[in-house]
Structure formats: C-alpha cells, structure tokens
Amino acid sequence: MVPGLTASNAFMSDQDSEVLTVEYFSMINLSVKEKNQTMCDRKNNAIILFCLIFAGGNACSQSTVKTSLPFKKHTLTTEFVSEGVAIGDINKDGKIDVMAGPFWFEAPTWKRHEITTGKPFDPAKEYSTSFLNFSMDVNLDEWTDLIIVGFPGTSGVWYENPKNSEGHWQKHIISDTVGIGNESPNFIDVDGDGRKDILCADSKAKQIVWLRAPTTKGSTTWERIPISEINAPGTDRFSHGLGLGDINKDGRKDIIIKSGWWEAPVDRTKPNWTFHSADLGEDCSHMHVLDADQDGLNDVLSASAHKYGIWWHQQVKDASGNIAWKRHEISKNISQTHSSNLIDINGDGHPDLITGKRFFAHNDTDTDPGTHDPAVLAWFEFKPGTNPSWKQHEVDNNSGAGLNFIAEDITNDGQIDIVISNKKGVYVFENKMKKKSR
Ligand SMILES: [Ca+2]
Ligand SMILES: [Ca+2]
Ligand SMILES: [Ca+2]
Numbered sequence: 001m002v003p004g005l006t007a008s009n010a011f012m013s014d015q016d017s018e019v020l021t022v023e024y025f026s027m028i029n030l031s032v033k034e035k036n037q038t039m040c041d042r043k044n045n046a047i048i049l050f051c052l053i054f055a056g057g058n059a060c061s062q063s064t065v066k067t068s069l070p071f072k073k074h075t076l077t078t079e080f081v082s083e084g085v086a087i088g089d090i091n092k093d094g095k096i097d098v099m100a101g102p103f104w105f106e107a108p109t110w111k112r113h114e115i116t117t118g119k120p121f122d123p124a125k126e127y128s129t130s131f132l133n134f135s136m137d138v139n140l141d142e143w144t145d146l147i148i149v150g151f152p153g154t155s156g157v158w159y160e161n162p163k164n165s166e167g168h169w170q171k172h173i174i175s176d177t178v179g180i181g182n183e184s185p186n187f188i189d190v191d192g193d194g195r196k197d198i199l200c201a202d203s204k205a206k207q208i209v210w211l212r213a214p215t216t217k218g219s220t221t222w223e224r225i226p227i228s229e230i231n232a233p234g235t236d237r238f239s240h241g242l243g244l245g246d247i248n249k250d251g252r253k254d255i256i257i258k259s260g261w262w263e264a265p266v267d268r269t270k271p272n273w274t275f276h277s278a279d280l281g282e283d284c285s286h287m288h289v290l291d292a293d294q295d296g297l298n299d300v301l302s303a304s305a306h307k308y309g310i311w312w313h314q315q316v317k318d319a320s321g322n323i324a325w326k327r328h329e330i331s332k333n334i335s336q337t338h339s340s341n342l343i344d345i346n347g348d349g350h351p352d353l354i355t356g357k358r359f360f361a362h363n364d365t366d367t368d369p370g371t372h373d374p375a376v377l378a379w380f381e382f383k384p385g386t387n388p389s390w391k392q393h394e395v396d397n398n399s400g401a402g403l404n405f406i407a408e409d410i411t412n413d414g415q416i417d418i419v420i421s422n423k424k425g426v427y428v429f430e431n432k433m434k435k436k437s438r
C-alpha cells in the first residue's frame with residue numbers, strides 16, 4: 001500500500017479524489033519536464049496511479065474515475081481585461097464578487113457587469129489600463145468601491161459603487177499630482193489604524209509616500225503622506241520591489257525596498273523616516289517580512305518580477321551589532337513572479353508564499369526569460385526552522401498571477417481561496433484542500 005492512501009479511496013467521491021490527488025502530488029518529486037506537463041496529463045497520472053494501486057492496472061479508465069485538483073478552477077473570462085483584481089460584496093447579497101478593471105463578476109454565476117466602458121486587450125501586444133486593483137469603501141457609505149492603479153506613474157482612480165442602481169460607476173481621481181510609481185504598490189495598513197492605505201512611490205516627486213483614503217463619510221480627499229526624501233531610491237515609475245513589515249521588531253511596520261528600509265517612527269504620519277541601507281537582492285515584486293529561521297531576527301522574502309527567482313534574505317548580526325543580509329534561493333522554477341501574497345493557505349499555522357507567473361509581462365517578446373513557460377500559479381509550503389523550507393505545490397498551470405491577486409476565504413468555508421486576473425483572464429481557485437492539523 002502506498003503511504004497516505006487507504007482502501008476506501010477505491011470508491012472515490014469527487015471530494016475523495018481531490019484528497020487522493022493532493023496526496024499523489026505530495027508523494028512524488030516532479031522532474032522539471034513533468035512540471036511542464038499539462039494539467040490534463042497530471043490528472044491522467046493521478047488516474048493511472050489510482051488504477052495501478054486499486055485495480056491492478058486493469059478495468060480502469062478515465063471515464064469511470066473522476067479526479068479533480070485540490071483547487072477548483074472557476075473561469076470568469078479568458079479575456080485579458082486587467083492585471084489586477086479585487087473582491088467585495090458589490091451587490092450586498094452576501095456573496096463575495098470579483099472586480100477586474102472595467103468589470104465585476106457576480107458570484108456565484110460570475111455574470112459580468114460593466115463598471116465602466118471596457119474592452120479586452122491583446123495579451124501579445126498590449127497593456128491594459130488596469131494594472132493593480134484594490135477594494136474598500138472609499139467614501140464610507142457602506143458600499144465597496146474599486147480602486148484602480150493604471151500604467152506605472154499615472155494617477156490612481158476609484159470607482160464609486162452605485163448601490164445596485166443601473167449604469168456605470170462614477171469615476172474619481174485619487175490625486176492629479178501623484179504619479180503612482182514603483183511596480184508593486186501595496187494596499188496595506190501603513191499607520192496601523194485598521195484602514196488600508198496605498199503604499200507606493202510618487203514617481204513625479206520621486207518620493208516614497210502613502211495615500212490615506214478619506215476618513216470621514218462623504219469625503220473624497222486622499223491625503224498624501226511622504227516618508228522619504230525627494231530623489232529616494234525605489235521611486236522611479238518602473239522601480240521593482242516594495243513591502244511593509246517590521247524589520248527591527250519595534251512593533252511598527254517599516255517600509256522596504258530592495259536597497260534598504262525606512263524605519264517607521266512612533267507617529268507614522270510624520271515625514272523623513274530614517275533610511276537604513278540593505279542589500280535585499282534583485283528587482284522583485286512584493287516584499288514580505290518574517291523570521292524564517294526563527295533566530296529572533298526578521299528576514300525578507302521576495303520574488304523576481306521579470307526573471308526566475310524566489311528568495312529569502314536572512315538578517316544576520318555580528319558581535320558589534322552590524323547587520324548584513326544573506327540571500328538564499330527558494331526556487332527558480334517560475335519566471336515573471338510579479339506579485340505574491342504571504343498567508344497560511346494550508347492551515348498549519350505557518351504563513352505560506354503564494355505567487356505565479358505574470359504571463360506575457362512584457363507581451364509576446366523575449367525580453368523576460370521564460371516568457372513562454374506555462375503560466376503557473378503555485379504556493380510554497382513554509383516550514384520554519386534553522387534551515388527553513390518552502391515546498392512548491394502547483395495550483396494551476398494555465399493562469400498564473402498578475403500584478404496583484406487575492407488570497408482570502410471568499411466562499412466562507414474557512415479555507416483561503418485565490419483570485420487572479422492577468423493576460424490569461426480572470427479566475428477563482430476555490431481551495432478544496434483538506435486542512436492540516438496544527
Ligand atoms: Ca462606497
Ligand atoms: Ca519597525
Ligand atoms: Ca531570522
């Protein structure tokens with residue numbers, strides 16, 4: 001008997017077959033070639049394995065045994081409409097809907113509605129007008145609105161939820177004067193007041209700033225709060241790498257770029273945070289902070305935006321207290337990992353890294369290595385320790401991820417689902433994994 005499988009699998013329900021498939025993937029080490037197989041091939045492998053184990057290789061065909069993946073894929077569209085995605089209960093029916101650029105998709109049928117006039121773009125030749133999407137109730141009227149960050153360096157906009165009335169949503173400019181730069185703006189609570197902010201570069205002023213959403217009902221004014229000097233690093237419209245996390249463990253989250261970090265002061269609305277130089281590696285996308293090796297010093301995780309590479313940067317301190325950063329490679333299997341999320345997706349108490357290929361990041365050109373690789377979406381199972389590990393699990397190989405994606409429980413079953421939008425389309429991956437016990 002193969003470990004992890006029981007005779008009860010011989011009469012599999014859909015749910016059971018999903019578990020079998022999870023266990024099958026976890027039992028074998030896939031070669032690079034196998035990793036590039038189509039998902040159909042993999043399903044067949046799972047079926048063949050099942051046949052060999054339970055039917056002696058006989059009397060078993062694809063038509064009689066169904067398998068499915070640990071994530072159920074919902075295709076909202078295969079058109080390229082946005083490289084960012086956001087979620088929220090748009091129509092207040094209790095179900096979480098999906099927004100991607102000019103459209104929102106109504107759960108559970110994913111009927112498409114227009115937020116504004118939109119059209120699909122050509123993934124081989126075009127960029128969309130929607131790079132990152134965030135959702136919040138901007139004007140505090142208790143209806144979820146959509147924020148769109150467009151081509152790097154342009155002004156952000158938000159669309160006001162029309163409260164179930166017909167027609168397009170009213171468009172508002174966040175700030176005429178702020179060019180939202182750096183290619184990985186974060187939508188994250190910078191000052192710890194419980195309301196999310198836009199953390200980005202102002203590529204016109206060449207400053208790191210955060211934009212605070214209106215705080216009083218009916219207001220549409222976003223406050224621009226600079227934290228760096230003018231002409232700071234990481235502030236070009238096409239700069240790569242930005243994150244928020246507590247590097248020095250003083251309880252306040254600091255702002256991180258690949259060449260250093262700004263130390264958050266007690267009052268995070270103050271300008272001129274102290275900058276500390278640090279070598280945090282190559283151009284990357286979102287940057288995350290955690291103590292991977294559990295030595296009491298926080299480390300930094302990042303993934304390459306346009307090449308291959310996922311890394312953790314170990315914070316090391318010498319006897320005099322001087323800090324250095326040692327780079328460790330986690331994976332070089334997926335190129336163009338232009339967005340990531342850090343969240344415990346398997347429920348074992350450890351935050352996992354989810355990332356995917358920003359398919360055709362620079363269109364159908366050979367600018368980026370691996371442009372024509374399968375568009376993989378994967379999660380890396382994190383086990384902390386002196387030698388921390390991140391084991392790759394594939395979610396899908398014909399989607400990937402865009403410039404930002406969602407990893408939250410959108411079906412309200414306690415499992416973290418994944419929602420992506422990129423040049424492959426818009427997809428929901430419903431988490432059907434069995435939860436691991438802690
Ligand atoms: Ca609103
Ligand atoms: Ca701090
Ligand atoms: Ca550490």
Ligand SMILES: [Ca+2]
Pocket residue numbers: 343344345346347348349350351352381382
């Ligand atoms: Ca985990």
